[in-house]
Amino acid sequence: MTKEKPIPGAYGARSRAADTGQRVYEALRQKAIDYTLRPGERVNEVRLASELDVSRTPVRAGLNRLVSEGFLKLVPNKGFYRPAIDIETIRSLFEMRSAIELLSVRLFCERAGDDQIDALEHLATVFQRADDTLSVPQIVDEDERFHESIAHGSRNSEAARLLSDMNSRMRFLRLVALERQNCNQVTGEDHARIARAIRTRDSAQAVALMREHIDLMLNDVTEIAREAVVRIYLGAGASESGDNTFS
Amino acid sequence: MTKEKPIPGAYGARSRAADTGQRVYEALRQKAIDYTLRPGERVNEVRLASELDVSRTPVRAGLNRLVSEGFLKLVPNKGFYRPAIDIETIRSLFEMRSAIELLSVRLFCERAGDDQIDALEHLATVFQRADDTLSVPQIVDEDERFHESIAHGSRNSEAARLLSDMNSRMRFLRLVALERQNCNQVTGEDHARIARAIRTRDSAQAVALMREHIDLMLNDVTEIAREAVVRIYLGAGASESGDNTFS
DNA sequence: GCGTTTGATTGTGTATACACTTAAGATGAC
DNA sequence: GTCATCTTAAGTGTATACACAATCAAACGC
Structure with a gap:
């Protein structure tokens, strides 16, 4: 395991962020729509976050919104699930x-x-x-x-x-x-x-x-x-x- | 015999863990339903968090869900708003x-x-x-x-x-x-x-x-x-x- | 006086740290 | 060999730190 991010103060590289939240939300929504998030499967927040090159925070925000839209289910302590097709x-x-x-x-x-x-x-x-x-x-x-x-x-x-x-x-x-x-x-x-x-x-x-x-x-x-x-x-x-x- | 959880309450004010997320969500929802969150007003996350005695994180999670349910609107960089009555x-x-x-x-x-x-x-x-x-x-x-x-x-x-x-x-x-x-x-x-x-x-x-x-x-x-x-x-x-x- | 600019304050958006839960693999008893 | 228990890894849930945007107010110029 390699250590990364040794410099907490050096923010410069990531500081663009104008529309991160919206961008992430739409990306997640798209993944839900086209079933990149497969039915019945658990959604892995960490993996999604690194794929989208953001932290888990905006990912979780987007996932929470998708719950109320009917795209996802939230099982406490287990995570977000794409409901199975029935x-x-x-x-x-x-x-x-x-x-x-x-x-x-x-x-x-x-x-x-x-x-x-x-x-x-x-x-x-x-x-x-x-x-x-x-x-x-x-x-x-x-x-x-x-x-x-x-x-x-x-x-x-x-x-x-x-x-x-x-x-x-x-x-x-x-x-x-x-x-x-x-x-x-x-x-x-x-x-x-x-x-x-x-x-x-x-x-x-x-x-x-x-x-x-x-x-x-x-x-x-x-x-x-x-x-x-x-x-x-x-x-x-x-x-x-x-x-x-x-x- | 199930294993005895050693300290359910000993974390004190720190982490009660059990059902915080759900509890906070329902509290927020109730505030939206009975218009404790007033129409047209911005929702103050910090104030809500301290009222509910949790951090901003679960509050934001709940607010995000309420957005998709039509209870709130999110204005980027300004926060969550309860829509005006019309x-x-x-x-x-x-x-x-x-x-x-x-x-x-x-x-x-x-x-x-x-x-x-x-x-x-x-x-x-x-x-x-x-x-x-x-x-x-x-x-x-x-x-x-x-x-x-x-x-x-x-x-x-x-x-x-x-x-x-x-x-x-x-x-x-x-x-x-x-x-x-x-x-x-x-x-x-x-x-x-x-x-x-x-x-x-x-x-x-x-x-x-x-x-x-x-x-x-x-x-x-x-x-x-x-x-x-x-x-x-x-x-x-x-x-x-x-x-x-x-x- | 009035409008503009700038400073301080408040509050959001994101990242990160850490606690706890769950699940799986390993170890041992029988 | 099988089952139970312990260990360990992975991942979620919450708290906190910090940068930045927005807002308000006071100071300044005109």
């Missing part, structure tokens, strides 16, 4: 997301300004036009953008916040789901239809379409979960972020 | 709670076992019978118990978790709301009706009743918020816990 939780996520989206789209119809509707239609159009030139991760990005802009336009801050959380936790699953059923075309058309219903302020119709659009995935939950587990443990999961995107 | 957020909370409850009651009808329905009916009956012998905080307790047991029985873990969070954040508001409109009697009857609809597995009816039951408060949001602000700044709010801790 069908019940996945189903819960899809169902809750559905409830939030249905609320959002209804409120959007009632409250959104015409400019916001324009923006939404634009998103749907661009998405539909881009067609199959997009990679699967890009499709998920577009899909999230569409849905979250509805949540924002609904002027319900909780809906926006919670939908964003849900989407982060489900991102990997939706990646798998979209890849399986080749949904890009279908998704684009769905969005366009929803946008049209919103344009006419037909809230009932918009809600119905949205329900249909979302519930599609609920049917395949079991298959999606199974596929996801395989991906995670074969290490193919992290490929979406950064440079190495497959198509 | 009508938009309160309305968002009521709306989101409604969406979660409607999902819960529908799923409950579909999935709950007969024993869970029995338990629910029991809650409703006891509540209704207790009538006006209950104090307002007790009524809120009973009300939360009823609704959260529906969320649990729905077998949707996200619904249960999020409803619990929402209720905590709204607890103070509901206290005010119930006190204003003298709802105890009405609430009890509503619960009984909902329970009857659930008994017959009439999900549409149950959802309709629940919507009606919850949306009552939405109408008074503005008044409720105004009253709440008065209470908070007059310091009368903390009285519900029976523990006069505002200092």
Whole structure:
């Protein structure tokens, strides 16, 4: 064992720190989203800290926040755990997301300004036009953008916040789901239809379409979960972020 | 025979170890719920730490968790803030709670076992019978118990978790709301009706009743918020816990 | 007088030290 | 060989030290 850090007073080398906390938090969040932190495993704070080149303090701060977001569980005196993947939780996520989206789209119809509707239609159009030139991760990005802009336009801050959380936790699953059923075309058309219903302020119709659009995935939950587990443990999961995107 | 821990209490003021983290977290959460941490104000970590007789470390851990639960905001280099009360957020909370409850009651009808329905009916009956012998905080307790047991029985873990969070954040508001409109009697009857609809597995009816039951408060949001602000700044709010801790 | 600058104070953000808990490996008894 | 106990290593939980950012106030210039 070699001694390091013999000089407690010499701070200069590390003193940059403007946004350490936020940076670490986002890095951890990303690791949780793409399942670099594997389900069922304990999170090693020391290892994470040295990987991110910081001390354990900001790491623990970030981990604590991820607990309340549902990404991690804290077992006293044992540490932080990434919860195991189980069908019940996945189903819960899809169902809750559905409830939030249905609320959002209804409120959007009632409250959104015409400019916001324009923006939404634009998103749907661009998405539909881009067609199959997009990679699967890009499709998920577009899909999230569409849905979250509805949540924002609904002027319900909780809906926006919670939908964003849900989407982060489900991102990997939706990646798998979209890849399986080749949904890009279908998704684009769905969005366009929803946008049209919103344009006419037909809230009932918009809600119905949205329900249909979302519930599609609920049917395949079991298959999606199974596929996801395989991906995670074969290490193919992290490929979406950064440079190495497959198509 | 398990090994005897030689000195559980001998560390004295230094390290009581047992459950400090959890205890501190719950204390902070309570302070957030009853608005001992005042809206718009910065949270002073040092003061909190000395009040709770611990160091800043577990305090910061707890505060970080409360950020993700929506109780606090973190402004870099300035600290943790309790967000100011504003009508938009309160309305968002009521709306989101409604969406979660409607999902819960529908799923409950579909999935709950007969024993869970029995338990629910029991809650409703006891509540209704207790009538006006209950104090307002007790009524809120009973009300939360009823609704959260529906969320649990729905077998949707996200619904249960999020409803619990929402209720905590709204607890103070509901206290005010119930006190204003003298709802105890009405609430009890509503619960009984909902329970009857659930008994017959009439999900549409149950959802309709629940919507009606919850949306009552939405109408008074503005008044409720105004009253709440008065209470908070007059310091009368903390009285519900029976523990006069505002200092 | 009024605005600007600068000094001191307060408080946050991170690193590090240390105590305690848990888990695993080694040693010994039977 | 198997089980129990001791030893030891690893890792979490808390406290503390210290650098830096923000804030307030007093001094100064105009």
